[in-house]
Amino acid sequence: MNAMSTSAPSRRRAQRDLSTAPLLVAARGGRPSRVPVWFMRQAGRSLPEYRALREGVPMLQSCFDPEMLAEITLQPVRRHGVDAAILYSDIVVPPYAAGVGIEIVPGTGPVIAEPVRDAAAVAALPELAPEQVAPVAEGVRLLVERLGDTPLIGFAGAPFTLASYLIEGGPSRHFEHTKALMRSEPELWHTLADRLATMALTFLKVQLDAGADAVQLFDSWAGALSLREYREFVLPHSAKVLRGLAEYDVPRIHFGVGTGELLTAMREAGADVVGVDWRIPLDEAVRRLTADGSPAPAVQGNLDPALLGASWPVIEAEVRRIVAEGRAAAGHIFNLGHGVPPGTDPAVLTRVAELVHSLEP
Amino acid sequence: MNAMSTSAPSRRRAQRDLSTAPLLVAARGGRPSRVPVWFMRQAGRSLPEYRALREGVPMLQSCFDPEMLAEITLQPVRRHGVDAAILYSDIVVPPYAAGVGIEIVPGTGPVIAEPVRDAAAVAALPELAPEQVAPVAEGVRLLVERLGDTPLIGFAGAPFTLASYLIEGGPSRHFEHTKALMRSEPELWHTLADRLATMALTFLKVQLDAGADAVQLFDSWAGALSLREYREFVLPHSAKVLRGLAEYDVPRIHFGVGTGELLTAMREAGADVVGVDWRIPLDEAVRRLTADGSPAPAVQGNLDPALLGASWPVIEAEVRRIVAEGRAAAGHIFNLGHGVPPGTDPAVLTRVAELVHSLEP
Numbered sequence A, B: 001m002n003a004m005s006t007s008a009p010s011r012r013r014a015q016r017d018l019s020t021a022p023l024l025v026a027a028r029g030g031r032p033s034r035v036p037v038w039f040m041r042q043a044g045r046s047l048p049e050y051r052a053l054r055e056g057v058p059m060l061q062s063c064f065d066p067e068m069l070a071e072i073t074l075q076p077v078r079r080h081g082v083d084a085a086i087l088y089s090d091i092v093v094p095p096y097a098a099g100v101g102i103e104i105v106p107g108t109g110p111v112i113a114e115p116v117r118d119a120a121a122v123a124a125l126p127e128l129a130p131e132q133v134a135p136v137a138e139g140v141r142l143l144v145e146r147l148g149d150t151p152l153i154g155f156a157g158a159p160f161t162l163a164s165y166l167i168e169g170g171p172s173r174h175f176e177h178t179k180a181l182m183r184s185e186p187e188l189w190h191t192l193a194d195r196l197a198t199m200a201l202t203f204l205k206v207q208l209d210a211g212a213d214a215v216q217l218f219d220s221w222a223g224a225l226s227l228r229e230y231r232e233f234v235l236p237h238s239a240k241v242l243r244g245l246a247e248y249d250v251p252r253i254h255f256g257v258g259t260g261e262l263l264t265a266m267r268e269a270g271a272d273v274v275g276v277d278w279r280i281p282l283d284e285a286v287r288r289l290t291a292d293g294s295p296a297p298a299v300q301g302n303l304d305p306a307l308l309g310a311s312w313p314v315i316e317a318e319v320r321r322i323v324a325e326g327r328a329a330a331g332h333i334f335n336l337g338h339g340v341p342p343g344t345d346p347a348v349l350t351r352v353a354e355l356v357h358s359l360e361p
Helices: A011-015 A022-027 A048-054 A066-080 A093-098 A119-124 A130-146 A159-168 A176-184 A186-209 A227-243 A263-268 A282-290 A305-309 A312-326 A346-358 B022-027 B048-054 B066-080 B093-098 B119-124 B130-146 B159-168 B176-184 B186-209 B227-243 B263-268 B282-290 B305-309 B312-326 B346-358
Strands: A102-105 A109-112 A152-157 A214-218 A252-255 A273-276 A298-301 A331-333 B102-105 B109-112 B152-157 B214-218 B252-255 B273-276 B298-301 B331-333
Touching (some): A022 A214, A022 A331, A048 A066, A152 A159, A159 A176, A159 A186, A159 A227, A176 A186, A176 B305, A252 A298, A282 A298, A305 A312, B066 B346, B093 B130, B093 B159, B093 B186, B109 B159, B119 B186, B130 B152, B152 B159, B152 B186, B159 B186, B159 B227, B186 B227, B263 B273, B282 B298, B282 B312, B305 B312
Parallel strands (some): B214 B252, B273 B298
Antiparallel strands (some): A102 A109
């Protein structure tokens, strides 16, 4: 179903034999020994051990401390017994490392000192040199040593979502500046998105060179666009990132929220695994992804994070439904439809992971 | 295509002959003399005359001042030459009128003094008596006198969206409390939603009795739900509102953001006109709404409000595209895919209205 070989692990990854790791088997469209499960934003504020470790340490500082980022990445693997670690990072880490003035303000999110809204600002955007994220590479090396047989998923924000932060100057509800620039100045948009694609590609290559076993490209806010806009203004740039990793022969997961209309296009960008939020069930996602005769895809997601605060019988029924519907896919990776809410009781996540593991793949 | 008669206007509305008003003709699936256009949140902060009139007057106070609400409702009709007035109000007006402690905080939105999260709070929710919104009825009567041949659209929030404010305590991104209550305590949810449906129905009947010519039920945040959840937990209550107005024989518009998956269900609830945001084109919306053999619907919406800040050629191309795609519907009412952003240049809205009127229906 995809261009990856399952028989010839690259030299780089030969240090660990992960050929039967459920996450990688499912991502490649195979039949794993159990349904693999991990949670977006599993490393983070829902864990008391995370809050303790981060105390007094600014977010962006913690992302460049190899020991700290390794430990934070490991915490949910230890606690929940999930089938993957996801590199602890942030969408703005690459531009921050390259020298863009960015601060992550607790309760707000990333705040950009000088929003990027004109040709001069786009031209002034620095490139990311691999050395600028050397501490992340070192953290990945520590993780590969410590993770045993659990795969590590590399992390990067996709060009559209990253651009939206840089253009709006921070988190946004309506993406007014981003859409106005994209549509009114398409050449400038494409120049900016291409630079951000290069940045994301560099960041992911650093992680893969250091030993990451898969990647997830987060285009969290792509669902704010129509399919037409996505195809013209976003797909080529996300494709540059995902297709640019083909030589690494690792599974590429591609995710966004509210992307029911975009799933086929997001797969076309070069995804091996298509992320799905909670709005459409996995079997419906598979139906859409195969409507044009394409082979069945691997999919990931669908548990509504807002339901982690519901009663256990509700959560259990949802987990069972999702695992059943996931059987329509070539491979199914259990996950939420978006990140773990900060107020989540971590015991619920552990229980979800245990339930998923108890069910027939 | 719907249950409304086009030949027998009710006694109440006989005071104005609006039988050829483009909005009402299009809403009934007829061929209007021009494509009707109005803008959600056209009465509001984008207009300097609105900001001047509201100066020093709290939002909820202005909604209960008949002269002020009539004048605010009229302002965009005068300025833009739109084909409908939409009653100036707020989603929380009915519970506020009924006695629920609510304040609208500038820059935040409605803040509920005591969020409604348990059986006691639901039981304590007061009913809305028509007299409690008598100033709104008086405002509608003033409007009907002053609007000439422009129809007035009545306004109410749908049970789900209204419930989300009451349960969360204010605006929400993820609706965690709402979804947890809905799923964990379905009986309590249904009791609450039924009460809010009764409230919305009372509020809309007051507006129709006073002379409103159509209604729009705003389920702005329904798109946060899966279709399954919508059908089980929301549709019956919105249907109680919309079907409860059948005797008035006026067009019922039903709108929400991000509802591409819900359009058919939202029509089933009793809509004559289905609102569509900017994520799927109107011809695709019509395709979905007729896929089960249903007759072609009337539709409304699709211009992305975020593009009102783009260059005029971009906006013009979008308007032409939307009018062309709208011809697939039985009737097309031009509108945005959500409300006018507060920072919008009102001259752009006037220009959009003029362009829509210059195009072949």
